[in-house]
Amino acid sequence: MTMAELRATMARHKGHALGIALSLVVLIASLAFGLNARRRLAPARLAESRLEQAASEITSFRAAFKPSTPEQEARLLLPDSLAVAVPHDMRMSLAGQLATRAERAGLIGVRVRFAAADSAVAPTRPDFVDKAVSIGDYTIALDCGGSFAAVMSLVNHLPASTPLQRLTAARTTTGVTYHLVFAVLETGGSSGAGGGAQHG
Amino acid sequence: MSGASRAFGALIANDGVCLVEYEAERTGMRIIDQWIDPARSQSIDEALGRLRALVEARGAKQPRLAIAVEQFGVFHHTMTLPGATDDVLLPVIRREVQRAFGVADSVIAFTRGAPSERREASRADERTAPRQLLIGGAPRIVADALASAFRGSDIRVEIATVVPKSIHSLYEATGSSLEPTAVLVCLEGGPHLAFFLDGRLELAIDPPIALEGERHPIPMILDQVERGTVYFRQQFRGAQPTRLLLAASPEDFEPLASALETRLGARVKPLFAAPSSPAAIVAMGAVLEARRAAPLDLFPHPPTMSERMARALRGPNAVVAASATAAAIALIWAASQYLSLNAATRASAQLDASVRQGIVQVAPIRSVAERRADVSRQLEFIRTSNRERATLTASLVQVASTAPAAIRFHGVQVVRSANGWLTTIEGQAVGATPAQAVRALDLFYSAIRGRSDVSAPNLDQFDYDSPKPAGDSTAAKAPEPVQDAGITLQFRMSFTLAKEPANSAAGGQP
Numbered sequence: 001m002t003m004a005e006l007r008a009t010m011a012r013h014k015g016h017a018l019g020i021a022l023s024l025v026v027l028i029a030s031l032a033f034g035l036n037a038r039r040r041l042a043p044a045r046l047a048e049s050r051l052e053q054a055a056s057e058i059t060s061f062r063a064a065f066k067p068s069t070p071e072q073e074a075r076l077l078l079p080d081s082l083a084v085a086v087p088h089d090m091r092m093s094l095a096g097q098l099a100t101r102a103e104r105a106g107l108i109g110v111r112v113r114f115a116a117a118d119s120a121v122a123p124t125r126p127d128f129v130d131k132a133v134s135i136g137d138y139t140i141a142l143d144c145g146g147s148f149a150a151v152m153s154l155v156n157h158l159p160a161s162t163p164l165q166r167l168t169a170a171r172t173t174t175g176v177t178y179h180l181v182f183a184v185l186e187t188g189g190s191s192g193a194g195g196g197a198q199h200g
Numbered sequence: 201m202s203g204a205s206r207a208f209g210a211l212i213a214n215d216g217v218c219l220v221e222y223e224a225e226r227t228g229m230r231i232i233d234q235w236i237d238p239a240r241s242q243s244i245d246e247a248l249g250r251l252r253a254l255v256e257a258r259g260a261k262q263p264r265l266a267i268a269v270e271q272f273g274v275f276h277h278t279m280t281l282p283g284a285t286d287d288v289l290l291p292v293i294r295r296e297v298q299r300a301f302g303v304a305d306s307v308i309a310f311t312r313g314a315p316s317e318r319r320e321a322s323r324a325d326e327r328t329a330p331r332q333l334l335i336g337g338a339p340r341i342v343a344d345a346l347a348s349a350f351r352g353s354d355i356r357v358e359i360a361t362v363v364p365k366s367i368h369s370l371y372e373a374t375g376s377s378l379e380p381t382a383v384l385v386c387l388e389g390g391p392h393l394a395f396f397l398d399g400r401l402e403l404a405i406d407p408p409i410a411l412e413g414e415r416h417p418i419p420m421i422l423d424q425v426e427r428g429t430v431y432f433r434q435q436f437r438g439a440q441p442t443r444l445l446l447a448a449s450p451e452d453f454e455p456l457a458s459a460l461e462t463r464l465g466a467r468v469k470p471l472f473a474a475p476s477s478p479a480a481i482v483a484m485g486a487v488l489e490a491r492r493a494a495p496l497d498l499f500p501h502p503p504t505m506s507e508r509m510a511r512a513l514r515g516p517n518a519v520v521a522a523s524a525t526a527a528a529i530a531l532i533w534a535a536s537q538y539l540s541l542n543a544a545t546r547a548s549a550q551l552d553a554s555v556r557q558g559i560v561q562v563a564p565i566r567s568v569a570e571r572r573a574d575v576s577r578q579l580e581f582i583r584t585s586n587r588e589r590a591t592l593t594a595s596l597v598q599v600a601s602t603a604p605a606a607i608r609f610h611g612v613q614v615v616r617s618a619n620g621w622l623t624t625i626e627g628q629a630v631g632a633t634p635a636q637a638v639r640a641l642d643l644f645y646s647a648i649r650g651r652s653d654v655s656a657p658n659l660d661q662f663d664y665d666s667p668k669p670a671g672d673s674t675a676a677k678a679p680e681p682v683q684d685a686g687i688t689l690q691f692r693m694s695f696t697l698a699k700e701p702a703n704s705a706a707g708g709q710p
Contacts, residue, residue, distance in 0.1 A: 013516050016516040016517070016519065016520050019520040019523070019524065020519060020520055020523045022527075023520070023523035023524045023526065023527040024523060024527070026527040026530070026531060027523070027526055027527040027530045030527065030530035030531045030533070030534040031530050031534070033534045033537075033538065034530065034533050034534030034537045034538070037534065037537035037538045037540070037541045038537045038541075040541055041537060041540055041541045041544060044541060044544040044545055044548060045544050047548050048544050048547050048548045048551060051548055051551035051552055051554075051555055052551060054551075054555045055551055055554055055555050055558065058555065058558035058559065058562055059558075061562060061565075061566075061569075062558075062561075062562055062565070065562075065565045065568075065569065067565075067568075068568065068572075076571055076572065076575050078575060078578060078579075082578070082579070082582055084578050084581050084582060084585075120615045120616045120617065121616050121617050121618050122616075123616065124584075126577060126578065126581040127577065128574045128577060128578070129570040129573060129574055130570060130571065130574055131574070148596075148597075148600065149597075152593040152596065152597060155589050155592065155593050156586075156589050156590060156593050158589065160581060160582045160585045160586075163585060163588075163616075164589065164592070164616065165615070165616050166613070166614065166615045166616065167612075167613070167614040167615075168611070168612070168613045168614075169609075169611060169612040169613075170610070170611040171609065171610050171611060
């Protein structure tokens, strides 16, 4: 078909050509528009689904929550003896508590001092929402003499904030000496001693 | 008189309009009533106006109407052509009509008669067998007038056909006898003559030209019939009609019938049994034609939906329709996608606001819940710590208690490790003989190994007592042997104690 014939055909079917051209324009524009909308639809539906889930969780949470009675509120305030971590400023007090407990347990020649962090594996650190607990970058070392049972009693009655790291018993000519090393769980700050071996 | 589905037949001509109301019965049709408007019409529009007035005067709702048109340039023709599709036949017919009638701009309709296969049986093919074509035509202005005359009314025109085709239908209604038959219908406009051979309409002769208002006398009708008979005999190999079916006014019927019998020697019978005017009979012929499967219909019916679709989907229109359909589908799809996106976005915005509001509202109770959770975790941590220490102390006490009397400890070291408590014991085993000392150590080692809370037991060092080097701290701390006489074994063993209490009995002593 020559150009002249094509031109003649186009002139003969001018209305048809116009209709086809218009349809093609609408088709292409619709496809572009629709594909663009479809591409944006999947993320929008995902976001909608996540928000629905969040809304559902909030609703469930509100439905499941039961307000505390005053007695229950009071029970939420634990005594200091049940503290699992102490502020760094309280370390002397803590050392004093350990010495007192050792003496009460019947141990003799009790010596308490602060030492560098121990090389043993760090104890498990509790995880709380409203306060950060870290492991102190020091240890409390306790040397004493006495019976094995007294040492065991001391270990059994230690505060939760001083997990045992190391226990050494050695028989000497004068009796048995004990050397105990405690890690300290502290509130606030971050010592960076969350786990790994530390040099003692 | 009014009814839901009343039906009418009509004949329109220059010299009058005849309307017939009929009723379909089990055995055929029955004429209920007939009306004639004898006034002359100067044009087809005027005649159709009179017909419409006659029908509307009946007060019928959506009446059905079959029309036979006489005069106004309407013509009839027969041809025999090989079987073919309409689009092949129509140009041939149009050329033939133009040649025979000299009408350039006409509306043509045709219908097929029975095939007349003259080829041998081996070559016979019904699709291409020659067929008689019954053709009707009218000037375009007549077709346009038919279309516009009933526009805006509730009259449903079933058909507009020509008089010879109405006569054909009437003839078939009499039984389509194969006997050569002439049919004579004496209308106001003149006698219409048709000849049937082997049941086929072979020849239709229009009335001779007459002056306006002039009635055709019986002798002239007889001459017309005689001339037609001669022509029929010449055209169809000496065929002679032996029967004549007559439709004439009651006053003309008897004299005309007897004159025809005398002149032609043929039996004359009435075309229509019921006493009716010839115009009413032709109108009923139009009604019968409308009942045929393929009637000869000149009425320009508005195209049906399927016809419109078929026309729209032909040739270049098909391409336009296809592209328009594709565009419409794409447009609908795009709109649905956009609406879905819009709905999802709006729902997300509403949910987001709702969630934010919910978070603000639950903040206080969330704080309480977190405090409760913290206290719970704190108590759990304390319990775990206590359990860990209790387990350690219990294990150490049990280890100490499992040592036989011949075993003495010099030192114990317990260090926290990843798997539990790494425990190292240094001591000595004493016996009167080496065997006794070794047995005591073996008992102790076996007891340690048998414990369920012990893992990785190892006897690191095992040696008989000997003087220690001066720098050895162990030597400095080492106590005196238990017994002055006998054998002393120095040993060091290590193992790991579990942090959690074992399920099995703690004292797994041998």
